[in-house]
Amino acid sequence: MKNRLYFVSNHPKAQAHAFQAIENEQDKIGYYTLPDQDITPILEYADKIPQSVESIVIIGIGGSSLGAKAIYEFVKPVNDLKRTLYLFESTDPIDINTTLKxxxxxxxxxxxxxxSGTTVETFAIYKYVYSLLPKISAYTFITDQGSPLDKYAQEVNANVLYVPQNVGGRFSVLSSVGLLPLVLCGIDVTSLLEGAKRIKESFFEQGYMQEPLLKKAVFYAKNHARYNINCIFAYSESLKYFCEWYVQLWGESLGKHQRHSAFHVGLTPIGLIGPKDQHSFLQLLTDGTRDKSITFIKIENFEEGMTIPDISLPHLESLDILNSISFDTxxxxxxxxxxxxxxxEGDIPIDSIMLPKVDAYTIGSLIYYYELLTSLVAELMDVNAYDQPGVENGKVILKKKLQKTKR
Amino acid sequence: MKNRLYFVSNHPKAQAHAFQAIENEQDKIGYYTLPDQDITPILEYADKIPQSVESIVIIGIGGSSLGAKAIYEFVKPVNDLKRTLYLFESTDPIDINTTLKxxxxxxxxxxxxxxSGTTVETFAIYKYVYSLLPKISAYTFITDQGSPLDKYAQEVNANVLYVPQNVGGRFSVLSSVGLLPLVLCGIDVTSLLEGAKRIKESFFEQGYMQEPLLKKAVFYAKNHARYNINCIFAYSESLKYFCEWYVQLWGESLGKHQRHSAFHVGLTPIGLIGPKDQHSFLQLLTDGTRDKSITFIKIENFEEGMTIPDISLPHLESLDILNSISFDTxxxxxxxxxxxxxxxEGDIPIDSIMLPKVDAYTIGSLIYYYELLTSLVAELMDVNAYDQPGVENGKVILKKKLQKTKR
Incomplete structure (x- = not known):
């Protein structure tokens, strides 16, 4: 994975500050150590799931589902996977019914x-599914140790795995939360973690990824008011759900009150897929307000070996320039x-990321790159990347509304 | 369909101006008349496609695919459709291969x-598919009359339908572009157009939709610098692809140079799906910069009749408030x-749209509502809603690069 910046960012002090800050928080924030974890317990647990199981279903929402989905959808088209993954991540009854079918x-x-062990959507769906399949061995629970869900699982003798300490939902994809479903589908999670580890080492040990990450983070933070929208423009359909994962990571980590001011701040993430969105969003990027940065992501080798045939169509000879070109090219x-x-014109901050190919190692790298970038930008914007206080109020109101129905 | 605004917008002069402007352009811009068209020729043409055909595949990109996909994906989960729709809308070789399989x-x-009849992506894919299936009767072409593709189709005796005059790609969903694939899948396009017509009449004949549309358009245009991002937050998984259609319509129509200034202007569209994005984007909406308006879309009746079972789980009794609640509720x-x-706090401009149910009539209404809103806002922002000059430069560069490979 390579990252090239097309804009200038030269603020050595801010870079040093950001680097120091996230180096210091490594013992407090759990996600940093995930690439180095021992995954033997997860692999051993996965081995106990009967071979007759053909489908893996995640009942979870947000940080509990987006990461596994991003990785699964990235590698699925080029792998014969052992099992199929499905997700229940909405209370939309039509969606639940469609997946059940x-x-x-x-x-x-x-x-x-x-x-948390008390997510409303997850339990609404779990209760529904459990009423159809009241066999507790068909379920594995993943939650924080000591949560109400953990206690429930213990009480009913169900299998439970834990989210490692101090790992937030949206930073949990490389823990049991993402790894267990992926292992069960037959995805190479060892490579996945190796990819992440490569970026981690390259960042913290002054390797090739340190400079672009620090320069990019400082530029985004310093220019957050002018460029308040950060687009990923990925030239690969397989990265569609990676974009959804990115949107949560970026939006929920950076959209905050500042720690030491009364300001609302935030950077708005947008995921685009090329070339499709050349025919949708590109006009806005080109001629619209200059409020967006763009990170282009390319795949160096799709490994499909498909070439446009050497066919000339009458009246369409101008398109013969496409002939014998590979789709990769x-x-x-x-x-x-x-x-x-x-x-x-130089007024749109652009950078590009080149991924070598479509595999688990590559997506592991990309995920860890974005986690580090998020932590750096949060530090520079004076916000806490790891909480989400703004969503609580809606939950309280919902509980009150639900309670009213009981009277 | 009902639309309720939670913000105040009181600018009768600007409203009258916008209404007049789009009333005047009705004879120049083709999409306005689409709800009133005679669809007999499309229905008769569709009848000629052999009953043995099981799959309909669109080869097209942007305005040629997003509309049909939005409608198909909306109604599919609740209908037993006659045929399955697939789309080739990317030059990603992995994606092409996956769909072919x-x-x-x-x-x-x-x-x-x-x-235009010369879209690079469309012809790259068409040449590839045609080399696998060189049977011209298996193809229908839809293009502008007189385009190079029209001439090609005539030359090889292929079936061709036309995009009506003065209907732009992103406004073409209710023309043959969207209607033919939808009819072939067995979707009720008569209801679809009736839904659109209802909104049209209600807007132009001073019905219930005139006031919210005008007030909303004026507010968005007048506050474009402060609220430069417009989110749809749809509480229905079925509206996921409608959001993609909206993103193209809004972004490509409004991201422009102003007609009478040197300014880049634009409004940035974002599509969110609830409740999923409560666990992703909501934190940014709540605590982030106040730069976003939000339109919530609800479905009044999902008609699935699914209720959360009356199950109490030990240690999770706090979630018993969910019991016996329907998923719709x-x-x-x-x-x-x-x-x-x-x-x-009143500093986030919110409105809500209530859709009665999931059917073709409803999505027809919603589509026409957004087309009218786009035309109104464009007029008020002094941009041409119907062109896309900003995407040409990239096409020219691509052609040069392709030509170089031939030397």
Missing amino acids: QIDLDTTHFIVISK LINMQCDSVIESLDH | QIDLDTTHFIVISK LINMQCDSVIESLDH
Whole structure:
């Protein structure tokens, strides 16, 4: 994985400050150590799930589902996976029904994930599913040790795994939360963690990723008022759900009150997929307000070996320039053309990330890169990356409304 | 469909100006008349496609695919459709391969859609597919009359339908572009157009939709610098692809140079799905910078009749408040709770749209509502809603790069 910045960011003091700050928080914040964890217990646990299980279903929402989904959807198209992953992540009854129709309860294992152990959506769905399949061995629970869900699981003799200490939901993909469902589907989580570890070492041990990460973080933070929107423009359909994971990580970590002021601050994440969104969002990037930074993501080698045939169509001879071009070349050329077309006025901060190929190692790298970037920007914006106080009020109001229905 | 604004917008002159402007452009801009069109030719054409065809595949990108996809994905979960719709809308070779594996070429009809008749992505894919299935009767082409694609189709005796005059790609969903694939899948396009017509009449004939549309448009335009981001927060998984359609419509229509200034202007669209994005984006809406307006969309009746069972789980008794609540009630209560939680400081412009149910009529209404809103806001922002000059430069650069490979 390579990262090239097309803008200038030269603030050595701010860079040093940000680096120091996240180096210091490594013993307090759990996600930093996940690439170095011993995954033997997770692998051993996964081995106990019967071979007859064909479908893995996550019942979870937000940080409990987005990470596993991002990785699964990235590697699925190029792998013959052992099992199929489904997700219940909405209380939309049509969605629940549609997913239920796709699975066979007798050959499904459910992973119920709730860090707090009291997530409303998760338990609404769990109760519904449990009423259809009241067999506790068909469920694994993942939660914080000591949570109400942990106590429930103990009480009913169910299997329970824990979210490691001090790992927040949106930073939990490389813990049991993401790893267990992925292992059960047959995804190479060892490579996944190696990819993450490579970025970690390269950042903390002054490797090749330190400079772009620090320069980018400082630029984003210093220019947060002018460039308040940060787009990922990924030239790969497989990165669609990675973009959703990024949106949560970025939006929920950086949209905050500042620690030492009364200000609302935040950076707004947007995920785009190329070349599709050249025909949708690009016009706004090109001619719209200059309020967006863009990170282009390319795949160096799709490894599909598909080439546009050498066919000439009458009246469409102008398109013969496409003939005998591989799709790999075409899609990356499309990306380069858009970068060039945007870069000429210099007022849109652009960078590009080149991923070598579509595999678990690569997505592990990309995930850890974005986690580090998020932590750095949060520090520089004087916000706590790891809490989410703003969502509590809605939960309280919902509880009151639900209680009213009981009277 | 009902629309309620939670913010004050009182600018009768600007409202009258915007109304007049779009009333005047009705004879120049084609999309306005689409709800009133005679669809007999499309229905008759669809009848000629063999009954043995099981899959409909759109080869198209942007305005050629997003509309049909939005409608199909909205109604599919609650309908037994006649045929399955697939889309080729990317040059990503992994994506092309994955889709190819899902269809049987012998029972597939391809609809190749390109308004200009020279879209690079569409022809790269068409050439590839045609090399696998060189049977011209398996294809229908939809393009502008007289385009290079039209000439090609005539030359090879292929079936061709036209995009009506003066209908832009992103406003073309209610023309043959969207209607043909939808009819072939068995979707009730008559209801779809009736839904659109209802909104049209209600707007132009001083019905119930005129006031909210005008007030909302004026507020968005007047406050474009402060609230430069416009979120849809739809409490229905079925509206996921409607959000993608909205993103193109809004971003590509409003991200422009002003007609009479040197300014870059634009409003940035974001599509969110509830309750999922309560666990992702909501923190940013609540505590982040006050730069976003939000339109909540609810479904009044999901018609699934699913209720959370009356099960009490040990240690999780606090969640018994969910028991015996229907999922319809829960998801809408979640939406209302979030609206209440955001509204209390009054500095986030919120409105809500209530859709009666999940059907073609409803999505037709919603589409036309957003088309009218886009036209109004564009007029008030002094931009041309119907062109996209900013994407040309990238195309020119791509052509040069492709030509270089030929030397």
